[in-house]
Amino acid sequence: MNTALSRSWQHAVVTGGAGFVGSHLCTALLDSGAAVTCVDDFSTGRPENISALLERPGFTLVRANVAEPFTVDRPPDLVLHFASPASPADYLRLPLHTMETGSLGTRNALTLAQRSQARFLLASTSEVYGDPQQHPQNERYWGNVNPVGPRSVYDEAKRFGEALTTAQADAHGTDTAIVRLFNTYGPRMRGYDGRAVPTFIRQALAGEPLTVTGDGRQTRSLCYVDDTVRGILAAAANGLRGPVNIGNPAEITMLELARLVIELTGSHSEIRYIERPTDDPAVRCPDITLARDKLEWEPRVAAEQGLRRTISWFRTQADAGI
Ligand code: NAD
Numbered sequence: 001m002n003t004a005l006s007r008s009w010q011h012a013v014v015t016g017g018a019g020f021v022g023s024h025l026c027t028a029l030l031d032s033g034a035a036v037t038c039v040d041d042f043s044t045g046r047p048e049n050i051s052a053l054l055e056r057p058g059f060t061l062v063r064a065n066v067a068e069p070f071t072v073d074r075p076p077d078l079v080l081h082f083a084s085p086a087s088p089a090d091y092l093r094l095p096l097h098t099m100e101t102g103s104l105g106t107r108n109a110l111t112l113a114q115r116s117q118a119r120f121l122l123a124s125t126s127e128v129y130g131d132p133q134q135h136p137q138n139e140r141y142w143g144n145v146n147p148v149g150p151r152s153v154y155d156e157a158k159r160f161g162e163a164l165t166t167a168q169a170d171a172h173g174t175d176t177a178i179v180r181l182f183n184t185y186g187p188r189m190r191g192y193d194g195r196a197v198p199t200f201i202r203q204a205l206a207g208e209p210l211t212v213t214g215d216g217r218q219t220r221s222l223c224y225v226d227d228t229v230r231g232i233l234a235a236a237a238n239g240l241r242g243p244v245n246i247g248n249p250a251e252i253t254m255l256e257l258a259r260l261v262i263e264l265t266g267s268h269s270e271i272r273y274i275e276r277p278t279d280d281p282a283v284r285c286p287d288i289t290l291a292r293d294k295l296e297w298e299p300r301v302a303a304e305q306g307l308r309r310t311i312s313w314f315r316t317q318a319d320a321g322i
Contacts, residue, residue: 007237009034013076016083018045041065066105075116081109082123089194095153102157126182138287149279182247186225187313204267214276216255223248224306227299234295247286248299
């Protein structure tokens with residue numbers, strides 16, 4: 001890989017490091033030789049996600065809510081702000097926590113980066129595009145978000161986080177980056193977090209009907225977590241301020257996904273159609289031209305391969321009630 005895209009870090013702080021994406025990020029950073037401090041309040045993260053990391057030299061856990069001021073034991077050279085409920089089930093259950101994490105939490109993480117003269121990276125989301133009227137979505141599209149809809153606690157918190165990150169860079173010269181992650185999946189997702197991939201896999205393995213919302217023709221683009229983490233680290237290493245889309249442009253309908261999960265699990269489950277949530281986006285697909293050009297990044301793991309790995313992991317968790 002181009003050296004500009006593979007930088008080594010001394011000490012990275014990962015907020016939300018006990019979550020799905022954050023725990024994979026902590027692992028990749030430790031593997032690269034960095035010391036890692038994970039700051040997490042376990043509001044949606046699981047101790048099991050980082051239990052193996054606690055045994056590794058260089059890994060520190062700080063149990064804290066980032067919406068309140070927090071400290072780490074030494075200055076980082078990289079702050080990755082991943083704390084935030086991410087699944088609709090979680091942010092609808094924790095609406096104010098989600099908004100405080102996206103606003104006050106982002107402010108506190110930015111302050112840590114500024115004081116330490118560290119590079120800061122915000123985990124934003126494709127949800128900033130709302131129910132998009134432009135397809136696929138590139139970074140110049142401003143989105144179609146309902147500010148008072150049920151999803152707004154998440155979408156608007158992330159949009160505010162992007163604005164705050166931009167203001168901080170402009171006002172204080174903090175070295176910042178914004179990545180807009182599209183749907184990511186893989187091991188360590190929770191079977192009951194409400195997102196399509198873990199829901200379908202859990203249902204298929206239990207022999208229950210797979211619940212497809214609406215007519216199932218709405219699309220998502222699914223990126224395997226290893227690809228997402230590689231993209232995040234490329235954006236951290238590169239001086240790019242962003243925002244930059246990180247996602248897999250291979251689009252799949254929810255019905256196709258359900259059928260693929262049934263096939264790959266060898267399940268006899270049927271498909272059951274249920275009501276589609278309000279403001280559920282009809283389409284979602286990243287334009288990753290910018291990431292390809294500036295980060296030399298693109299996804300490598302095809303849906304079938306990534307789903308097989310995820311299904312294998314879920315089989316090992318069958319008794320864990322996740
Ligand atoms: P997750 O729920 O598994 O992880 C979030 C982590 O943040 C959890 O460990 C949780 O305990 C922690 N957290 C939440 N609020 C906190 C607070 N106030 N203080 C400290 N810790 C807190 O979700 P995820 O899927 O791993 O998402 C991680 C980040 O990536 C989020 O910022 C999310 O918005 C972003 N993102 C994820 C996806 C995806 O498909 N997974 C897509 C777009 C963006």
